[in-house]
Amino acid sequence: MTDPIQFRSYDDRDADAVWRLHELAIRATGNDPSDIPGTSDLQNIETRYFDTGGAFLVGVVPGDDELPGTFDGGLAAMGGFLPNEAGHADERTVPGAAEIHRMRVAPSRQRRGYGRSLLHKLEQQVVERGYEVLLATTSQSQPAAVAFYRDEGYQEAGRSTQGEYELIHFEKQL
Secondary structure, eight states, rough: OOOOEEEEEOOGHHHHHHHHHHHHHHHOOOOOOGGGGGGGGOOOOHTTTGGGTOEEEEEEEOOHHHHHEEEEEEEEEEEEEEEEGSSSSTTTOOOOOOOEEHHHHOOOGTTSSSHHHHHHHHHHHHHHHOOOEEEEEETOOHHEEEHHHHHHHOOEEEEEEEETTEEEEEEOOO
């Protein structure tokens, strides 16, 4: 049976757990977290997400020693979105779109529907804020993420290379 997951807005007290989940999830894909470009947004979520009109959600489950701990449970999933214009300067620009950033699910909690639930909550907030297009980018070295976005109705909109990573860019009309 799947643990009940509760999604809520990021709180400053989640900072360490968010960084640890990022590292756990990236390592599980066979990548080095220190090689992932542009992760400074995770060090300053208030400014990068909330102050720009975006959102950042965390999904917590009852405490579990194998998950990064928050003040109210174990961090099982996280992710956010930004207005595309507020994203990284080296990313593609689609006027009037929002973009998903830092979707992560703890490796021990994958394949339980947490990622889909999180994505649907983020999509709902994007629509409520008036966006009609949602962008997502992932690396080809993360085949589960590539399949996830395709399964959720995202269409490939292009590819690019950043450092050693081949990136796949997706779009979805909401």
